Amino acid sequence: MDQLEQARVEINAIDKEMAALFERRMQAVNDVAAYKLAHQLPILDVSREQAVIRKNLEYLQDESLKPYFQQVLEMMMQVSRDFQKHKIGQRCVVYPGVEGAFSHIAAKQLFPEASLHQVYTFEEAFQAVECGEAEFGVVPFENSYTGEVGEVLDHLLYYDLHIQDVYDLKIQQNLLVLPGTDLADIKQVYSHPQAISQSRKFLDCYHWEVIPYTNTATAAKYVSETKDPSKAAIASGETAALYGLEILKEHINTSDQNTTRFIVISKQMRSFGNRFHILFTLRHDAGQLAKVMQLIAEYGFNMESIKSRPLHDQPWQYYFYVELDGNIADPHTADLLRALEKQCEKVKLLGAFNARKG
């Protein structure tokens, strides 16, 4: 046998073993699909995929093979998701805004195999999921620079829905114009108020009229339709391609770390992860919030975030949102929740998620 033949005999033997292992893996994936169908979980789990890649790459002895093995792992998980899609059927996911909006970009990344539908407002996304028209909704929750999206937080209090997942999308704002436009031609700039405040430093260098718009992508669409070179929009690079605009200035957001946290809303609550979030309301007496903070500290939970928002039907009264490190499945968490239920007027467990530390 020459060298080529010998190597191929070896490859054939390895492929035979891999075929058996592939069948075993797909049986396990089949069980995962059945669980996800029963518990209405999304097919893609980004943090799990990242962990699978990280762990498996560590098993390799030969460093130079790592990028190739990573490709194999990514392909294998794509196959696994295709298989699950076939088993579960197509999921329906709604997002607010138009094609090219950041919610659409996040929804595409979170649900690459789903059928995506747009709605106009955040509330319509909540309504579609609550009435069962859609299984999931992807809505913005918080921006690292401009803070929470208050309206979305409020809907979480008033709608009987939970957070199924949390996804951080790096946001890059760009100045979009009709092809051939110069900076000197611009007189008005349109965008969502959050994108405007994220790009404040850039905008302050010019004397343009800045006009708030429903969202970044509709602003870009509007500029494209007017065919007026004195109008520009602030939006994603993807939006430029969609509406035939040109990126005149890229990356105009003040902070490089500009990230928007999106949430997946669903009727089901996710029960696994290293962090969880809750909403609560209090009796309007002195020291109530301090007592809740004390309970969280006494039970040894690290609080990552606290926010307060006005209650719609009780002027000058507020509800609170907190994010705590810990596992919902842990009995210690159940103890904390029981203690909070005694202390608070209302407690709503929104769900668990995997937060990357550091």
Ligand SMILES: C=C(O[C@@H]1C=C(C(=O)O)C=C[C@H]1O)C(=O)O
């Ligand atoms: C199998 C799963 O579904 C998907 C596919 C994965 C895989 O094949 O390893 C991992 C995460 C998910 O995106 C899972 O959630 O475990």
